Amino acid sequence: MQPAQQAEWLTRVRDHMAARTTDMAEGIARVDVARYTDPQRLAAEQALLRRTPLALTFASKLAQPGDYVTHDLAGLPILLLRDAGGELQAFLNVCRHRGAKLVWERGGCGKRAFTCPYHAWSYDLSGRLRGIPHEAGFAGLDKAQHNLVRLPVAEAFGLVFVLPEPRDDYDFTGFLAGVKADLDSFGLGSHVLYDEREIGLKCNWKVVIEGGLETYHVQHAHKRT
Template sequence: MQPALQTAWLTRVRDHMAARSTDMAESVARVDVARYTDPARLAAEQALFRRTPLALSFASKLAQPGDYVTHDLAGLPILLLRDAGGELQAFLNVCRHRGAKLVWERGGCGKRTLTCPYHAWSYDLTGKLRGIPHEAGFAGLDRAQHNLVRLPVAEAFGLVFVLPEPSDDYDFSGFLAGVKDDLDSFGLGSHVLYDEREIGLRCNWKVVIEGGLETYHVQHAHKRTIAPMFADNVAVADRLEPHARLYFTKRNAAELGDDLSGRNVRDYGNPLYYIFPNLIILVQPDHATVMTVFPQGADACIVQGGALIPQPPATEKATTYWDKNVKIFWDALDEDFQMGQAIQAGFRAGANTHVTFGRFEQACAWFHDSLDKRLTP
C-alpha cells in the first residue's frame, strides 16, 4: 500500500480511537427484504454474474502447463487451463460437436489434449479442434468454426479472473483499477493457495457478503473467536465504485501516536477489499484470505475460499503455523454463516419488510447500490 494512503488510513483510525467514533454515512439506508427472497431478483443477479468478471480460481492451481480447473457455480460450465506455451486460457467447458461437457474433473495437472467423453472429439490446450473420429462423416465441416469458445481471462492478486460472457476485447485493468495498486503492493501475485474450502449455505448470497462489510457485529457475533483482537465498531471505509476498501481496526491501534511515518497498516488492523460482485480479500499481517460467494437459489449459496500464503510450508512447524491461522479465519466465518442462515429464515418468516443499515454499515448500502446500478444491462 502506498505510504501516503497508509498514513491517511492510520490517521483516521488514530482519531477514531481517540474519539470513540468510526466512519459513517450521512444517513441510514433501507432495502426491501424481497431482494433476498424474490426469484426474479435472483435471476437478474445471476445474469449479472455472467457479464461481470469473477474470480474463479487461485493462480497457483494453474501454475504449470497442463494444469486445469473447472468451475460450474457461475451459471455456465467453465474450463481454465495453462497451455503448453505457458499462457492462461479460459473456455466454455462445452464440446462443439453436440454440446457435451468436455472436462468433468474439478481440476488436475498434466493435460496435453482435451477429449470429449461422448464422441471423442479432441482439442489442444489452445482450444483448437484437432481430432474427429470417423471424420468422413463430417465432410465440409469448417474446423475453425468448431474450436472451443474462448472467454476473457486474467491473473491478478494471486487469483484468476474470468468474464463468463464471450468477448473479443475486455479490459480487466479498467475493472480492477480501483483496487489494483493496493493489492499489488501486498505481493499477493506470488502467493500460493493453502487450505481451499467449499461450503454450502442455506441463505441468500448477499447476506454472506454483507457480513464482511461492517464491524458492527464483531464484538457480539464473534465474542468466542476474534472479538478480543478488534476495537469495537471502529473502521474506515472508502467507496471505490463498484468495489470498496475497509480497514478493520485492532485494539493495538490505540497505541498510535502523532508520528505515523513508517507505520504499517497490517500491524494495526486488517485491510479488507470487496471486489464486485462477490469477492472479499482480507489482508492479514503475513498473508491474505479469500472468499467468493455464488448464488445457487434465493435461499442457497456456495462459498469458496482459501488462504494466500507467501510459499508452501516446508516444515511441520510451518504447517502448524498456517493451520492455526486459517482456523481462526474459518472459525469466525462459521459464526457468520450460522447467523446468515438464521437471518434468511427470519426473512422468510415475514417479520420485517426491510433491512436497515446503520450509518456505520455504509459499505453494505454501497454494495446494494452498485448491484442496483448494474442489474439492467
C-alpha cells in the same frame, strides 16, 4: 489501498477502541426485503456478473503448461488452463458436438489434450478440435468452426480474471486499473496456494457479502476473536 490511507484507517480504529466508540451513519437505513426475493432483480444481478470480470482462481494453480482448473459457480461451466506455449486460456467447458461437459475434474496438471467423455471428441490445449471418432460420418464438417468457445482472460496480482461471456474485444485494462492499488498490496503474485477449502451455503449471496461488510454483529458474535 495506499499505505497512507491504511495508516489513517488503523489510527481511527485504535482511537475508537481506546474511546469505546465507533463511526456512525447519519441515520437509520432500511432495506426492502424485495432486494433479496425479487426474481427480476436476481436476473439483473446475474446479468451484471456476466458482464464483469471475475477472479476465479489463483495464478499459482496454473503455473505450468497442462495445468487446468474448472469453475462452475459463475453460472456457466468454465475451463481455465495453461497451454503448451505458456499462455493462459479460458473456454466454456462444453464439447462442441452435443454440448456435454468436457472436463469433470476440479483441476489437475500435465494435460496435453481433453477428450469428451460422451463421444470422445478431443481438443488440444489451445482449444482446437483435433479428433473426431468415425470422422467419415461428419463429411464436410469445418473443424475450425467447432473449436472450444473462448472467453476473455487475464492474469494479474497473482489472480486469474475471466469475463464469463464470449467476446473478442474485451480490454481488461480499465477494470484492473480500478483494483490495482488494493490487490497489489496483498502481494499474491509471489504466493503459492497451499490449501483450498469450499464452504457451501444455501442462501442469498448478498447475505454472505453483507455479513462480512457490516460490523454491528462483531462484538456479540465474535467476542472471543
